[in-house]
Amino acid sequence: MTEPLLSVRDLRVTFPTPQGPVEVVKGVSFDLGQERLGIVGESGSGKSMTGRAILRLIRPPGKVTAEKLAFQGRDLLSLPEREMRALRGARISMVMQDPRYSLNPVMTIGRQIAEALRVHENLSRSATRARVRDMLEAVQINDPDRVANMYPHEVSGGMGQRVMIAMMLIPEPQILIADEPTSALDVSVQAQVLDLIDTLVKDKGMGLILISHDLQLVARYCDQILVMNAGRVVERCAAGELDKATHPYTRGLLASVPRMNEDRDTLPTLDRTAWEGT
Amino acid sequence: MTAAISLNNLDISYSGTRVVEGVTFDVAEGESFALVGESGSGKSTVLKAIAGLAPEWSGEMSILGQPRGHGPDKDLARTCQMVFQDPYGSLHPRKTVDAVLSEPLAIHGLGNRSERIEKALRDVGLDRRFRFRYPHQMSGGQRQRVAIARALMLEPKIMLLDEPTSALDVSVQAEILNLLKRLRAEQNLTYLLVSHDLPVVGFMCDRVAVMTKGRIVEIAPVDALHHGDFTDPYSRQLYAASGG
Ligand SMILES: Nc1ncnc2c1ncn2[C@@H]1O[C@H](COP(=O)(O)OP(=O)(O)OP(=O)(O)O)[C@@H](O)[C@H]1O
Ligand SMILES: Nc1ncnc2c1ncn2[C@@H]1O[C@H](COP(=O)(O)OP(=O)(O)OP(=O)(O)O)[C@@H](O)[C@H]1O
Ligand SMILES: [Mg+2]
Numbered sequence: 001m002t003e004p005l006l007s008v009r010d011l012r013v014t015f016p017t018p019q020g021p022v023e024v025v026k027g028v029s030f031d032l033g034q035e036r037l038g039i040v041g042e043s044g045s046g047k048s049m050t051g052r053a054i055l056r057l058i059r060p061p062g063k064v065t066a067e068k069l070a071f072q073g074r075d076l077l078s079l080p081e082r083e084m085r086a087l088r089g090a091r092i093s094m095v096m097q098d099p100r101y102s103l104n105p106v107m108t109i110g111r112q113i114a115e116a117l118r119v120h121e122n123l124s125r126s127a128t129r130a131r132v133r134d135m136l137e138a139v140q141i142n143d144p145d146r147v148a149n150m151y152p153h154e155v156s157g158g159m160g161q162r163v164m165i166a167m168m169l170i171p172e173p174q175i176l177i178a179d180e181p182t183s184a185l186d187v188s189v190q191a192q193v194l195d196l197i198d199t200l201v202k203d204k205g206m207g208l209i210l211i212s213h214d215l216q217l218v219a220r221y222c223d224q225i226l227v228m229n230a231g232r233v234v235e236r237c238a239a240g241e242l243d244k245a246t247h248p249y250t251r252g253l254l255a256s257v258p259r260m261n262e263d264r265d266t267l268p269t270l271d272r273t274a275w276e277g278t
Numbered sequence: 279m280t281a282a283i284s285l286n287n288l289d290i291s292y293s294g295t296r297v298v299e300g301v302t303f304d305v306a307e308g309e310s311f312a313l314v315g316e317s318g319s320g321k322s323t324v325l326k327a328i329a330g331l332a333p334e335w336s337g338e339m340s341i342l343g344q345p346r347g348h349g350p351d352k353d354l355a356r357t358c359q360m361v362f363q364d365p366y367g368s369l370h371p372r373k374t375v376d377a378v379l380s381e382p383l384a385i386h387g388l389g390n391r392s393e394r395i396e397k398a399l400r401d402v403g404l405d406r407r408f409r410f411r412y413p414h415q416m417s418g419g420q421r422q423r424v425a426i427a428r429a430l431m432l433e434p435k436i437m438l439l440d441e442p443t444s445a446l447d448v449s450v451q452a453e454i455l456n457l458l459k460r461l462r463a464e465q466n467l468t469y470l471l472v473s474h475d476l477p478v479v480g481f482m483c484d485r486v487a488v489m490t491k492g493r494i495v496e497i498a499p500v501d502a503l504h505h506g507d508f509t510d511p512y513s514r515q516l517y518a519a520s521g522g
């Protein structure tokens with residue numbers, strides 16, 4: 001068997017609080033190959049913390065432990081910060097949930113994407129500009145030259161998400177962790193952006209961790225799905241089998257999605273007592 | 279009856295570049311009206327102009343019968359509140375949830391602060407552990423719920439909701455949508471809602487305006503989402519892509 005790109009065993013994230021330490025990720029384990037793994041789950045269930053922990057982006061006083069956290073066999077937890085920094089953005093990149101606030105506010109978008117490209121390859125100025133332009137076009141930005149000259153606060157919510165994706169994809173990372181990457185986009189643009197990511201998975205063998213609250217989207221764009229609740233993985237299934245999910249929590253999530261032909265007056269919400277203690 | 283929001287031939291610019299052109303619509307008191315459309319088409323900009331955050335506009339705008347001036351307006355805050363698209367940017371990084379929620383009460387001299395705060399947090403599904411947290415100590419969806427709670431604190435008559443649930447998972451989204459729907463029925467609130475999610479619009483709204491490239495191309499009753507009878511080509515395309 002070949003070694004997975006990423007191997008995670010018993011990952012835990014803990015924060016101190018006035019009431020004592022709170023574990024927000026409680027022993028998550030999975031392997032990621034050259035494939036697409038979806039993570040879904042309720043708000044606050046630990047999805048973003050899992051993604052950030054892999055890149056060691058949990059801010060102190062938060063603490064990360066794991067029995068194993070390895071990228072292509074290299075232990076990430078013991079890697080010196082300098083090497084970790086070199087890895088981030090180049091080999092493993094992460095699209096953050098708040099894109100406009102994760103971008104540098106005082107640098108134009110074009111320059112930020114160009115810098116991300118520079119860690120990957122050294123190109124002339126005009127070649128760099130052309131690549132940045134192509135990348136913006138690939139994420140469906142209609143007027144790439146105008147947008148390249150804008151600052152992050154000048155782009156719309158959905159444009160900000162696509163700029164972040166462009167910046168994370170341009171160095172052709174081996175793993176992309178995408179945290180709600182398309183939550184501000186309408187279905188057709190969303191599909192075009194996810195198709196682009198898909199192409200990189202298929203053609204370049206990139207591994208994808210797609211964090212999303214959109215169950216349909218994860219079912220369509222992933223191979224495997226982890227369902228998280230209160231810091232734990234409560235269900236694992238093949239993406240095609242999501243509608244056959246058995247955990248009451250997963251069933252509850254599926255029921256609360258509004259439909260195009262909505263005639264319910266109130267939406268069903270989760271009865272949290274149904275699985276408490278599981 | 280006066281309209282809650284009345285926009286007539288509204289143009290909006292940033293530093294001289296016009297991004298919204300000729301927007302005209304009325305939202306009746308108690309109505310829920312949606313703005314949908316292309317990313318970058320100017321939906322957030324329309325909401326910002328109404329809230330006084332995009333001052334470069336021309337045309338006519340009135341709120342509950344009062345013509346709107348070009349700057350922020352303290353009295354407007356009592357009647358009209360906005361929930362922003364990015365919860366992170368709209369919450370002050372060094373203020374706890376408690377401070378964020380008590381501030382509007384203090385400014386407007388309202389009492390019973392502690393009770394009101396606890397009720398607002400409960401309404402959006404956050405327990406009391408969150409009351410003294412800072413934004414960076416919460417998840418994306420938890421921050422968004424604090425922003426919704428803050429907008430509800432002053433019991434406004436009009437809510438400008440910019441993608442209020444797009445950062446939320448479906449179960450919390452269902453709770454928030456049910457809450458907004460119930461508040462509207464109980465207090466005759468008016469909503470102007472931006473969403474890219476057509477089923478959410480179908481659940482929440484009476485009418486929907488479709489925007490592309492800074493203009494409204496069609497205003498339709500929400501039934502159009504059930505039957506797919508949009509007339510404009512862009513609206514049809516948007517509807518078809520959403521699996522309608
Ligand atoms: N600094 C902190 N101190 C204490 N608790 C924290 C801190 N930061 C985050 N948490 C808690 O950790 C939990 C997991 O957060 P995380 O951001 O991973 O949620 P999520 O699954 O991504 O949710 P969402 O869908 O809302 O983004 C949340 O309940 C959050 O309140
Ligand atoms: N502060 C600003 N300065 C200059 N241009 C801006 C500014 N804010 C927005 N724009 C531009 O105005 C246009 C409309 O932006 P707006 O945020 O209203 O779009 P939107 O319809 O809300 O899109 P989305 O669905 O992606 O959030 C975009 O082209 C954007 O780049
Ligand atoms: Mg998150």
Ligand SMILES: [Mg+2]
Pocket residue numbers: 156157158321322323363440
């Ligand atoms: Mg917007």
